[in-house]
Every structure is written in structure tokens, then in C-alpha cells.
Amino acid sequence: MSPEPHPTTSMSKTAPPAPPGQRGEDVIHNIGYRNYDGPRLGRGYARTSLFDQSLRGAYGLGRSAKSKVLPMILFAVMCVPAAIVVAVAIFTEAKQMPVDYNSYVLRMQPVIGIYIAAMAPQAVSLDLRFRVVPLYFSRPIERSDYVGAKYAALSAAIFIFTAASVVILYVGALLAKLDFGDQTKGFALGLACCAIFSLLHAGIGLAVAAATPRRGFGVAAIIAVLTIPYMLVGTVQGIAFSQDNTKIIGWLGLGSPGTLVDGLQSKFLDGQSDFPSGQALTSMQASLYVLLIVVLIAGTYGLLLRRYRKAGL
Amino acid sequence: MTVNVIAIESLTKRYPRVTALDRLTVGITPGVTGLVGANGAGKSTLIKILLGLSPATEGGATVLGMDVAREGSAIRERVGYMPEHDCLPPDVSATEFVVHMARMSGLPATSARERTADTLRHVGLYEERYRPMGGYSTGMKQRVKLAQALVHDPKLVLLDEPTNGLDPVGRDEMLALIRRVHTDFGISVLVTSHLLGELERTCDHVVVIDGGKLLRASSTADFTKSTPSLAVEVTDTDTHPNGTEALRSALVAAGLSAQAPGAAGAPGAGHLLMVDATDESAYDTIRDTVTELGLGLVRMEQRRHHIAEVFDTDEAAGTTAQAGGAPLAGAAAAAADRELQPQKGGSGDVA
Numbered sequence: 001m002s003p004e005p006h007p008t009t010s011m012s013k014t015a016p017p018a019p020p021g022q023r024g025e026d027v028i029h030n031i032g033y034r035n036y037d038g039p040r041l042g043r044g045y046a047r048t049s050l051f052d053q054s055l056r057g058a059y060g061l062g063r064s065a066k067s068k069v070l071p072m073i074l075f076a077v078m079c080v081p082a083a084i085v086v087a088v089a090i091f092t093e094a095k096q097m098p099v100d101y102n103s104y105v106l107r108m109q110p111v112i113g114i115y116i117a118a119m120a121p122q123a124v125s126l127d128l129r130f131r132v133v134p135l136y137f138s139r140p141i142e143r144s145d146y147v148g149a150k151y152a153a154l155s156a157a158i159f160i161f162t163a164a165s166v167v168i169l170y171v172g173a174l175l176a177k178l179d180f181g182d183q184t185k186g187f188a189l190g191l192a193c194c195a196i197f198s199l200l201h202a203g204i205g206l207a208v209a210a211a212t213p214r215r216g217f218g219v220a221a222i223i224a225v226l227t228i229p230y231m232l233v234g235t236v237q238g239i240a241f242s243q244d245n246t247k248i249i250g251w252l253g254l255g256s257p258g259t260l261v262d263g264l265q266s267k268f269l270d271g272q273s274d275f276p277s278g279q280a281l282t283s284m285q286a287s288l289y290v291l292l293i294v295v296l297i298a299g300t301y302g303l304l305l306r307r308y309r310k311a312g313l
Numbered sequence: 314m315t316v317n318v319i320a321i322e323s324l325t326k327r328y329p330r331v332t333a334l335d336r337l338t339v340g341i342t343p344g345v346t347g348l349v350g351a352n353g354a355g356k357s358t359l360i361k362i363l364l365g366l367s368p369a370t371e372g373g374a375t376v377l378g379m380d381v382a383r384e385g386s387a388i389r390e391r392v393g394y395m396p397e398h399d400c401l402p403p404d405v406s407a408t409e410f411v412v413h414m415a416r417m418s419g420l421p422a423t424s425a426r427e428r429t430a431d432t433l434r435h436v437g438l439y440e441e442r443y444r445p446m447g448g449y450s451t452g453m454k455q456r457v458k459l460a461q462a463l464v465h466d467p468k469l470v471l472l473d474e475p476t477n478g479l480d481p482v483g484r485d486e487m488l489a490l491i492r493r494v495h496t497d498f499g500i501s502v503l504v505t506s507h508l509l510g511e512l513e514r515t516c517d518h519v520v521v522i523d524g525g526k527l528l529r530a531s532s533t534a535d536f537t538k539s540t541p542s543l544a545v546e547v548t549d550t551d552t553h554p555n556g557t558e559a560l561r562s563a564l565v566a567a568g569l570s571a572q573a574p575g576a577a578g579a580p581g582a583g584h585l586l587m588v589d590a591t592d593e594s595a596y597d598t599i600r601d602t603v604t605e606l607g608l609g610l611v612r613m614e615q616r617r618h619h620i621a622e623v624f625d626t627d628e629a630a631g632t633t634a635q636a637g638g639a640p641l642a643g644a645a646a647a648a649a650d651r652e653l654q655p656q657k658g659g660s661g662d663v664a
């Protein structure tokens with residue numbers, strides 16, 4: 001029973017002799033077990049790796065060719081109008097952009113909504129449905145690492161999705177030789193608007209997706225949560241406006257994630273809200289907008305944490 | 314004495330309705346240890362606690378010298394876990410999946426890829442590893458599940474019912490693989506099963522729990538040695554048309570424990586009697602009784618006890634009769650498989 005010397009088994013702790021009758025395959029298959037003495041990078045690294053994998057997954061990277069189609073098409077749909085706006089502005093030598101940064105993003109909400117509805121379930125419900133979650137939690141990471149990485153990854157994905165067109169508009173504005181200072185300030189505030197939008201919508205998307213592990217339901221539920229309140233708020237605001245009840249319009253805006261961001265950016269990010277009256281929020285209303293956004297972000301994160309307490313092994 | 318890889322001290326876990334573990338105290342040494350118990354005995358609960366994922370109600374445990382209550386994260390870096398349920402996403406390949414899981418264990422990307430290739434080869438997955446796992450057989454899926462538990466070269470793996478759902482051949486292959494995890498890879502193994510018989514060959518030690526309580530813990534050798542048992546076969550005569558039954562009543566009357574070895578359908582089983590040989594006098598008692606009854610003694614031989622017989626007293630005889638006592642497996646037996654399945658004197662041992 002003396003193990004045969006084999007160059008590749010020098011590192012192995014135990015080099016098993018080849019079972020009789022397998023001599024021929026020995027060279028290819030029966031290389032002894034090798035121990036791992038390299039670094040173990042722990043929780044922080046695992047969290048970053050999960051963020052990385054999830055963010056790439058949100059654009060279908062590292063997944064099947066089929067998974068790339070939808071995110072790439074939606075990304076194009078998001079950016080092409082911005083490119084057209086830019087082309088027109090340059091061609092007509094416009095003195096200002098026909099649409100400001102924040103409004104562009106907010107007007108594209110239906111497209112962003114479809115993207116979130118497609119990607120949020122993909123980010124969490126696969127792991128839940130196929131019970132992969134216990135494998136994560138049997139490793140050094142904790143629940144908060146998993147939830148944090150997924151939340152950050154979807155936020156980053158939505159941010160890239162929205163900020164790309166803001167970048168296109170900004171580059172276009174500079175090419176059209178519009179005022180550099182004005183444009184840079186608008187651009188920076190535009191990015192801030194995208195960031196808030198992304199954090200809020202990622203949380204809502206993930207919380208809904210995690211509550212509905214069946215993928216089809218998740219997609220429908222997210223579209224419903226993002227669009228129905230938004231349309232309702234818009235309609236009721238319109239009615240209020242037609243009845244000259246303009247005071248209530250700002251309050252109504254608290255009723256949907258889209259109008260929350262809209263109201264917030266009109267007050268703090270130098271934008272123009274889409275609300276019918278065009279009236280600015282009162283400071284009372286504005287602080288409620290901020291509060292509600294913070295509560296929603298923290299609340300959806302908390303809901304996710306709770307969801308995974310049950311999903312552990 | 315070898316140092317325990319797992320030391321469990323008066324461990325109790327109470328859920329609102331059930332006590333899943335009840336003052337369990339047991340030490341587990343390096344090697345392959347079987348954790349055996351019926352469904353609901355508390356095996357999976359124990360594994361969760363050992364991984365530091367579920368707090369104990371009372372008592373505690375250490376794994377590789379680390380406290381489960383305080384050092385869960387450090388334990389999980391050095392321990393591998395294979396769940397009893399499915400856990401593989403169907404749309405990714407085994408390679409991609411195991412690489413990702415290796416990184417989740419803290420391995421840098423390059424090492425993760427190298428070790429994934431090695432580990433999948435060791436568990437016997439070759440060309441298939443590039444295909445999406447949705448198309449894998451149960452056996453292949455179990456191998457991937459084992460691979461993800463081994464990929465970071467743990468010191469100990471906790472395998473929860475790894476043979477569940479496999480056919481007899483797949484079961485044997487998996488058990489052989491588990492044996493190799495220790496002998497060839499040098500990794501200690503705690504493997505759970507509700508089938509006692511299958512762990513006999515694979516494990517160095519067996520821990521039996523029932524209703525969260527420790528029933529027995531000893532080396533497999535002790536288990537099979539413990540009470541020697543005598544197999545006695547006699548002929549029938551005119552006065553005793555059922556010689557075996559006559560002998561059984563007479564022996565029981567004489568204070569010995571004697572029973573038919575179950576498995577009514579097994580060849581020769583009807584004529585065989587298993588007698589516990591508590592001491593030397595049992596031989597004399599049997600010989601004298603046979604002579605008194607005027608029966609012909611066909612044979613009397615010593616037989617190893619199967620660890621399965623630990624459960625003989627509280628298991629319904631009905632389930633043991635199935636398939637002539639042979640290990641139950643495969644789709645047809647899937648339902649029966651969920652029960653603890655004692656395997657009393659199978660035909661193979663008797664003939």
C-alpha cells in the first residue's frame with residue numbers, strides 16, 4: 001500500500017493509491033486532495049463579492065445570454081431619448097436644454113419601473129425560491145451582510161441605469177457650449193436625485209420581491225406598487241388642481257414613491273416638479289417628504305432583514 | 314484521548330411547542346461520525362446550533378474549540394455544511410455556483426476557481442459541470458451540494474441526510490465518497506441519517522438521538538459487538554409441527570430473550586431464532602431445551618448485532634417486514650424512507 005510518487009501530489013496531505021483497474025485514469029483524474037493554505041478573506045470580502053456578483057447580475061453579466069437581453073434593451077430605451085435631446089440641442093444651437101436633468105429621469109419612470117420589476121426579483125427571489133439562502137448563512141457572512149450587499153447592489157444598478165442618461169445630457173450640454181457652471185451644478189444635483197431615487201426604489205423593489213418568491217408575481221407586484229399609487233396621486237392632484245384646491249397638491253404627493261422624489265427634488269435639488277400647480281412645497285411638507293423617504297428606506301431594509309430571519313436554514 | 318472536534322454540553326433547544334434537543338451531552342472525535350435519529354429527532358436543529366445560527370436555550374457547544382454562541386462566524390469559516398433540502402439554482406452551472414460559494418467562504422477569486430475545479434473532480438463531476446444544474450440528476454445535485462461544502466477546505470463538514478432521495482447505487486457511491494472525505498482529504502465528518510444500517514459501514518462512531526435525547530454514543534465496532542446474539546435453527550417434529558415457535562416459548566420461559574429475526578418473507582427466516590447470549594450458560598440452556606423438546610438442532614452460530622436493533626423495541630414490526638429487510642431506497646420506497654427504518658436480520662446474513 002505504498003502511494004505512488006506523483007509530482008502533483010507533493011502538496012497533498014494524503015495521496016491515495018489508485019484503486020486497481022484505474023491505473024490508466026490515474027494521471028488525469030486521481031490527483032490527490034490538496035489542502036488550502038491560502039488566505040481566507042472573511043466577511044468583508046464575501047460581502048463585496050456578493051455585491052459585485054449581484055450588480056453584474058442586474059445587467060445579465062455573468063449570466064446566460066438570454067438574461068442580458070432585457071436589461072440591455074431597457075438601458076438603450078432609457079438612454080436613446082437623452083441622446084436625441086442632445087443631438088437636437090446641438091443641431092439647433094439651443095440656448096438651454098429642452099429638459100432638465102431631474103425631469104428627464106422622473107419622466108422616464110415607466111422604463112425604470114420595468115427595469116426594477118425585472119431585476120429586483122432576480123436579485124432576491126431566486127435565492128429564496130431555490131433555498132440557496134441557507135448556503136450563504138452557513139458561511140462567515142451574517143444576515144445583515146447579505147441584505148446589505150443585495151440592497152447596495154440593486155441601488156447601484158438603478159443608479160447606473162438612471163445616471164447614464166444624466167451623463168449623456170451633461171456631455172451634450174457641454175458640447176452645445178452651454179454655461180459650464182450652471183450645467184455642472186445641475187449635473188451634480190441630477191446625480192443626487194438619481195441616488196435618492198435609486199435607494200428608495202431599490203428598497204421597495206427588494207422588499208416586494210422578497211415577499212413574493214414566485215418570480216412572476218414579484219414582477220407584477222412591483223409594477224403595481226410603483227405605478228398604481230403614482231398614477232392615482234397624479235389623477236387626484238389633477239382633480240384638486242381643477243377645483244382650485246392647490247394647497248392639497250403637495251400633501252397628495254406623499255402618496256407614492258415617484259411623487260415623493262419629485263417633490264423632494266423640486267424643493268432641494270433645484271428642480272421643477274411635475275405637480276399640476278407647479279407650486280413649491282411648504283417647509284412643513286418638505287420635511288415630511290424627507291422623513292417619509294428616510295422611513296421607507298430604513299423600513300424596507302428592516303423588512304428585508306426580518307424576511308431573512310425566517311429564511312435561514 | 315483525541316481532542317473532540319465537537320463538544321456538546323447539556324444542550325437544550327426549546328421551540329414554542331416542542332423540545333427539539335433535551336440536555337444533550339456528547340463529544341465527537343475526529344473521523345466520520347454518524348448522527349442517527351428518526352424524523353424530528355433533532356438532527357437538523359443540532360447542526361443549526363453547531364453552525365452558530367440558532368441560539369441554544371440552555372447549555373452550549375464548541376466546534377473546533379470555538380464557542381457556538383460567540384464565534385459563529387469563525388466556526389463557519391472552517392466548517393462546511395450540506396443541507397438536507399435542495400439548494401441549487403437551476404440556471405447556473407456547477408462551476409459558476411461553486412466558485413461563487415467559495416468566494417462567499419472568503420477565498421480569493423483565483424483560488425476559488427482552482428479549488429472548484431479540484432473539488433468537483435473529487436466528487437466525480439466532469440464535463441457536466443459546465444451545464445446548468447437544472448438538468449442534473451439527484452445524484453449529481455448531491456455531489457454539487459457536497460462540493461460546495463468542501464470547496465474551502467474545511468476542517469469539518471456537517472452533512473445533513475446526504476443520501477436522501479438517492480437510489481441504492483447512488484447511496485453507496487455517496488457513502489463511499491463520504492468515507493473518502495475523511496480518509497483521503499483528512500476532513501472530519503458529521504453525517505446525519507434516519508437509516509441506521511447505512512452508517513454502519515461508513516462511520517467510525519455513531520450517535521443515536523431520539524426526541525432530542527441521547528440514546529447511545531459509541532464506536533461502530535462497539536455497537537456491533539455489544540450483546541452477542543445466537544442464531545438457532547431447528548427442525549419440526551410431529552409433536553411440535555412448529556419447532557421454532559415451540560423452542561421460542563420454551564426459551565422465553567427459561568428466562569432468555571428469543572425472537573424471530575423479523576422479515577417474514579426472507580428465505581429460511583421462519584426457521585430461525587435469534588437468542589441473546591448474555592453469558593456462557595445460554596449455550597447450555599439452548600442445547601438442553603432443544604433436547605427436551607426432541608427437536609433436531611440444524612445449527613447454532615454466533616451473529617453480530619446490527620446497530621439497527623437498538624431500535625427494535627420501539628419500532629413497529631410492520632415497517633420492518635418490507636422488502637425482506639433489505640435497505641429501502643428508490644422512488645417506490647421514498648415515502649417509507651422518511652421513517653427510521655430498522656434493518657433486522659436480512660436474508661443475506663441468515664443464509
Ligand SMILES: Nc1ncnc2c1ncn2[C@@H]1O[C@H](COP(=O)(O)OP(=O)(O)O)[C@@H](O)[C@H]1O
Pocket residue numbers: 328329331332333350351352353354355356357358359
Ligand atoms: N424553526 C422551528 N420552529 C419550531 N419547531 C421546530 C423548528 N425547527 C424544528 N422544529 C421542531 O424540532 C424538532 C426537531 O426537528 P429537526 O431538528 O428538524 O429534526 P430532524 O432533522 O432530526 O428530522 C421537530 O419536532 C421539529 O418540528
Ligand SMILES: [Mg+2]
Pocket residue numbers: 353356357358397473
Ligand atoms: Mg432534518
